[in-house]
Amino acid sequence: MKIFHKALVALSISALFWQSAPLAAKAEPQTWKQDTLTISQVYETDPAIRLTMEQIMADPDWLGRQPETAFWAPDSSTVYYQRKREGSELRDWFAKPLETEGNGELVKLAHWHQMGAQQLVYSADRSKAAYVFEGNIFVLQQGELLQLTRTNSSQSRPQFLLDGRLVYQQGWDFFAYDFSTGSHTELVSLKTDDAPKAPAVPNGYLAQEQHKLIEYVALQQRNQSERFAAQQQLRAENTSMATAAIYLGKGQQIVDASLSPNANFIILATRKQSPRNEKDIMPNYITANGDIAAQPVRARVNDFKPEPQKLILIDLTNGSRHELSYTALPGYNEDVLAEVKAENAKARGERYKSEKVIRDIGLMTDWYWSQSAMRWHANGNQVAVMLKAFDNKDRWIATVDLKQKKLLPQHRLHDKAWVNYAFNDFGWLNNSETLYFLSEESGYSHLYTKTLNSKNANKLTAGTFEVSNPVLTHDDQYIYYTANTTHPGIYNVYRQVLATGKTEQLTNLLGSTEFTLSPDEQKLLLRHSTNLMPPELFVADATPGASIRQLTNTISAEFRQLPLLAPQVVAVPSSHSSHPVFSKVYLPENYQEGEARRAVIFNHGAGYLQNSDLGWSGYFREFLFHNLLVQQGYVVMDMDFRASKGYGRDWRTAIYRQMGTPEIQDLVDGVDWLVKNANVDRKRIGTYGGSYGGFMTFMALFKEPDLFQAGAALRPVSDWAYYNHPYTSNILNTPDIDPIAYERSSPIYFTQGLTKPLLINAPMVDDNVFFQDVVRLVQRLIEQEIIHFETAIYPVEPHGFRQPSSWLDEYRRIYKLFEQNL
Template structure:
């Protein structure tokens, strides 16, 4: 054996050494990311729990293939169309006795008998059915298509529509009597006979419908002035909650954008959205429908605690006083506080309505349109009334994230996430009782999932460090968090049908999301995929160091990623770039694969040329609690700029960086902050590149902006304080603006308006590059290359030689 090994080593030594990958270049890092390898997406368990399905993007195509792999490990299999047509559908649900499972495949509902393995296709329609759920006794399967709900008897039978909802007035409603109508009935026998016949037919139809459940349901006439926003059916099929809003609600003037490069050869316009304050969300109303008795009951929200408060009273008084002083009485009158604050169902990022398994309880999550309050209310089905169970109020704004809620298995105890402690934590609360905090501490909890037996929750949390995420479990009766995984970059997870294993998507700074299974009891890990391409894996990448930047402005620690090619020199000689992530409320300092993976490769290229790069989770970033999130309330761009300046000071003090050779860049919110950095701290940064930036918050959308700055009519000072265009006079440093012309998020008009402002102010050293075929997130490699070539050239020209100014 020793001879064979020696011979093998000798043979290997005689082989030519593998060539090291060439230095990074812009063409490579901005190419189609297929060269990296697609991340694993949308993992879910098979019904029997033996396999895991997932999606993977095809090379050179946006098409996603369905793949399957044994849960304990094995060779992944790509399913061809025939195999995909017989695969289990995503996220199956089970009845309480675990006799049946239901799932959605290609928009249709399927039912499987777990003992025999036989599968029944329940629907075959063009509609996209979803949200299957079993009744507690397992006899009924309910599901929805848009706002229509359907019921299917598990033992067999036709699919029936649960309710017939009509956005019309009842054509048979009794009309208001007048003397003329009464006179006609008195005069003409034939009219009296016709009315009697009509009444008799109606009575007969009602009697037959009451005696025969096989008939189609009678319509519920909701009224011609309302539209349906959402619906929710109880698992037993008896109750339906309908959310409505005014059909004629003013949605505001919609801005258009222009496509200049088109198939037709003609410029074409596209409607996008209205501006903040021009279309406050339409107030919503709730109705409870009893489908057994065909009765309808309004659910009054006026009883919610604090619903009559005016949390904006001080700001309102100041603005109204100023308007009246200027003689703008009509505008002042329009800002009067409502007697009862309007609400909407808070269901955009989590379910807005949740039923208990036994259908005896239902909870609704409501949010005030002014964004200051969130309520969770149960519904007293006997009294047909809302009963407040929890109120979360915030002087800044209620977070759009972290609003998950539901019922424990007993159907009488609510669970929910809340920021009331300053961090998103998990609570339980029996109806009418006191809350219990299942988790607590200076860390965030998200993605709570109740185990199939109802004994514990699984949650994702950054308990160990703000940048490190893993899965923990906690008993529903409260107790210590138990760590299940140790990936540190845990992106998502789903429980196996028996609750004994997790299918997790995990990643690391240079490894896109991969699939693994984890045994809940032993914590044993089975890695199932590695989708990276050989050319990408052969590269040596710079591991970002997680560093703590001290705030000189009272904010504590600002966490950041630091990219460097070596130890700091004693002299202040190195150029540096500060990258500013987008979205505002987003976390980019973590150990997972970043959304900004191209930017990360660009940072490697910069380091290759002697730069250092700092990527900061400035205030407003996700993952650091409520106070960090809301520090920007009514002053966007101000606390964040303090953090960027502290980042620069840290680089100069600790990393040998020349204070005159620090550049900044970022996209979206990062583009906005690049503008604020150059315009509110002129001379601090040698140059900046603002990609798809917001330049005037009055032209951004309502839901995001009104949370942070209130409505512009009510709080104009917040918009003046927070909009870069208001500081345009201060431009003195080189600025590159880049924007997609068909961006339907931050409209290109934002950048063009600021550009015109600079023209009128006779400013110098500013440039703009527009991309005719790109939206907010660029998708074409040519555009990515051109965009970053220009950024690279800006930094070469301004940072790579000692500044003379």
């Protein structure tokens, strides 16, 4: 017989210590008041349930299949969201009208094109909205839906011109649709090839003689020349002909291109096309035909050489093109790596002489960032570009003098470590030639504005918190954003009143809250979660203190019955920083009683990631595994060590040129805290983690051999010279410039320190951290005659495991490691 109890859950916070608890959904959607930071609800659990590894590592459908991608319908009265189909990898779309009960209705495939899209593009008077569905262009006008294209070619990036036409791209061809005539016109065609030329007599003695001696050859050459000239004359004199294509040269690659709203200019960035390195492959041993497949993969940071970019302005009124020089950018020729080069030269017994150097520069187009780095003002008279140095030390915002054809620098963000790949949102106010942007220059990501003629930017937000996801209203009244102002682990929605500089808080929830502003800019679609509640959708008016109403209720009854323990979030004092290390701690009942406890410290992945917050963790399996350990008397800690997201620039860059040093120092402080505050036996502590967390497990066991009694490294990095360029070159520069940083930061150089049991779990078709990382490190351990390790391989798994059987096998091995050694 099941025994249920009702737990009245209250969420509270203090400056240094707070305990998160479930914010569980009842059977029906709730309306919440936001008068304080405390929300109470009834949460029914079954304390008799004991977690099992089989349940935790099963297909996560049993959790309830939470809402994924969600966006507003164009009329702001309905929300569309995706939900995983039970027992399948496919996703279905659901329509959820705001005023109805339940989770909404399944959208039939035949109606998917009618939903709209996440990115609606509006005409100047907002009477029309355009979007893309499955590579075709659709327009909404006065409640009517117009399909502009119906092709197997893919169209993208709709844009309204000032004259009312709609532009869309097909590859690098720009087409304009005229609503008054229904015609489609090619405005611009960009070609990465050499421009065609009139046939000429080839050079060389034999060719010259051939044309003199053989009349047929000479006649063919004259005919071809005449046809070419006639075609050029027809294009010049006949207005029905499409505009001539713009040829950029053979071997060039277009990085991005942007058309002005008046269609007078196009600005683009190009670079030389780099041939693929045929050595960049990964063997796949489990294939459908039984053969070994050599799958192409990304280059290693040691091999990848990014090509510098040319920024080109083309005047479409006369066809002239102008390369925009980077020499106007402050610091464009600084030797920003002089100290690093000098240190490495000294290690080689050489002396480095610093000189001016022309730095490689291009658009800010990092993998993390989906915006265009070229932003036209709505009036068509100004364009701003965001540029970066490929040495990762500078980010510039510049505008273009369209008359003088030159860059005008507006803002420089310099960082001696590296410029963050996050917090690069920028754009124009709609009704004035004023830029807005995010910058970490104060030590935290904050919001700024800058008029073109002002010397300095105006800082709109300030404090030891991070601003992200700024959204400007069309009337320039507000900029909405997300920030963790009250605590690093709590994210709420705010807005800046641009006329007064006042900041208004719109949500006041404990946990993680993301938002999407409705098309009419009157409502907020919220995606909210807590440590014990997976993400659900909510809606609120876009006004301070508005009530929040739950839209979806997808969490399964099975999950809600689990007697899960919400972790406490503690501020672990740091012995190497003035700021504490915020950490989740899972404490079993009566943990202070009896003999000292066993403990496990989990190391999150990605490095720049936050996991000790109050939101639902992407590591939900690990969260459940930690609860299983707690049920068996373990204490578990999960630290946001230095390099983690959410704590500002200095915390992020503490690992510059020394990955694995600050983080392990923080683990030492974590162990000390557990021993002092949680009745943990120092000789019974283990650690584990995946990806970056696997790298940390290596470094902890290799460099601090007495800190942990056992560790499990999952899909781990062993040598950073083998990882990718975008991530690694930020933190360690490149191996040819800074080998000291790579040798200081790579576990393979410290394997001789291993004295405690180590489990290495490695997926074999991992195209992120290559299986080669594990192979090389294992060979190193064998050659050093070190026997304190075991290796488990997963032949069909990529970096993120997919098969429940693999998850189960992996965590059974981790559990066995801890049981045997702690």
